[in-house]
Amino acid sequence: xxxxxxxxxxxxxxxxxxxxxxxxxxxxxxxxxxxxxxxxxxxxxxxxxxxxxxxxxxxxxxxxxxxxxxxxxxxxxxxxxxxxxxxxxxxxxxxxxxxxxxxxxxxxxxxxxxxxx
Numbered sequence: 822x823x824x825x826x827x828x829x830x831x832x833x834x835x836x837x838x839x840x841x842x843x844x845x846x847x848x849x850x851x852x853x854x855x856x857x858x859x860x861x862x863x864x865x866x867x868x869x870x871x872x873x874x875x876x877x878x879x880x881x882x883x884x885x886x887x888x889x890x891x892x893x894x895x896x897x898x899x900x901x902x903x904x905x906x907x908x909x910x911x912x913x914x915x916x917x918x919x920x921x922x923x924x925x926x927x928x929x930x931x932x933x934x935x936x937x938x
Contacts, residue, residue, distance in 0.1 A: 822848045822920065827858060829937040839863055842930035849922035852933045854913035859935070860906045860921065864898040865928035871897045872904065874921040877914045
């Protein structure tokens, strides 16, 4: 599993988003958990691919509502398309990282972005 660096997006923007992405790791990828991150996945393959961000727990306890179910975040990205996922802080794992896996990595690239202050 590769630990990715966050790329800061300034007011100048990113002229070549695809060029800012790196090959997806067959074992999955991760990033240090932080608010306001966007995970970008580009699927250059001829078939759809699924990205799964595993929930660190099955339930979350709320003082008003009690135990609430927490589901994995699953995004299917169509062939030739780009997917963007904003991950809530509650999805950080025990290592304080957001981690995700792919159903396959053929022609799949990924990157993590945040807005520069």
